[in-house]
Amino acid sequence: GAGVSQSPSNKVTEKGKDVELRCDPISGHTALYWYRQSLGQGLEFLIYFQGNSAPDKSGLPSDRFSAERTGGSVSTLTIQRTQQEDSAVYLCASSPGQAFYGYTFGSGTRLTVV
Amino acid sequence: AQSVSQHNHHVILSEAASLELGCNYSYGGTVNLFWYVQYPGQHLQLLLKYFSGDPLVKGIKGFEAEFIKSKFSFNLRKPSVQWSDTAEYFCAFLRGGSYIPTFGRGTSLIVHP
Secondary structure, eight states: OOSOEEEOSEEEEOTTOOEEEEEEOOTTOOEEEEEEEETTTEEEEEEEEETTSOOBOTTOOSTTEEEEESTTSOEEEEEOSOOGGGOEEEEEEEESSOGGGOOEEOOOEEEEEO | OOOEEOSOSEEEEETTOOEEEOOEEOOSSOEEEEEEEEOTTSOOEEEEEEOSSOSEEEOGGGOEEEEEGGGTEEEEEESSOOGGGOEEEEEEEEETTOOOOEEOOOEEEEEEO
C-alpha cells in the first residue's frame, strides 16, 4: 500500500480481556516499530523488527505485551489481560531499514480499556 | 540513558508570529535528528531531518532547524506561522549505530487566526 495501515483504528475493551492490534507496513520496508503514545507522554518505544532478525523487545512494559511479524511484513501487537493503564494510542512505523529515509507512521490504534 | 527534552509543552501564537521550539538531546556522540509533526486527526509526518553536513536544515512548509552540537540542541524555527501550523511537534534523535529513535514528549502549538 501507499502508507502504513493499522487496524482497528479504535478499540474499546474490558479490563482483563486480550487485544490484538495489526500493522501493515509499506511494502519493501524491512524495519518495523511499535510505539505507544499516551497523553502528554510523547512516544514510548515498545518493539523493533528488522528483517528476519530477532526483534528488539527492550521497550515492552510487561510480559503481557508481545508482538510478532510474519513473513517480514504484517505485524501484530498482542496485549493480554488488559489494564486501564494500557489505554493509549499504539503507533506503528516502518522504514526502508536506513534511518536516513526517516520513518513512516500509521494513523494508530486508539485503545481504551474500561 | 539517552533522552530528548522539549522544553515547551504548549505554545500559543498569533498568525504571522515567529516560532522557535526547543529540543535538546543527551548523548555525546554522533546523532541523527528529526522533527515530526502531527496535525489534528492525522498521522505523524516528517518535517525535516539532520544527518550530516550543513547544520541548518530546511524542511517542508517553511520550517527549518539548526543543529548546534556544542549545545546538544536542534531547535525548530519558522519565521511566520499560519493557522494551519496548529499541530503537535515531536523532536527525535537517533544515536550513531542505533536503529531505534527516541522521541521527545512533544510540543502542542496552537496558532490563532
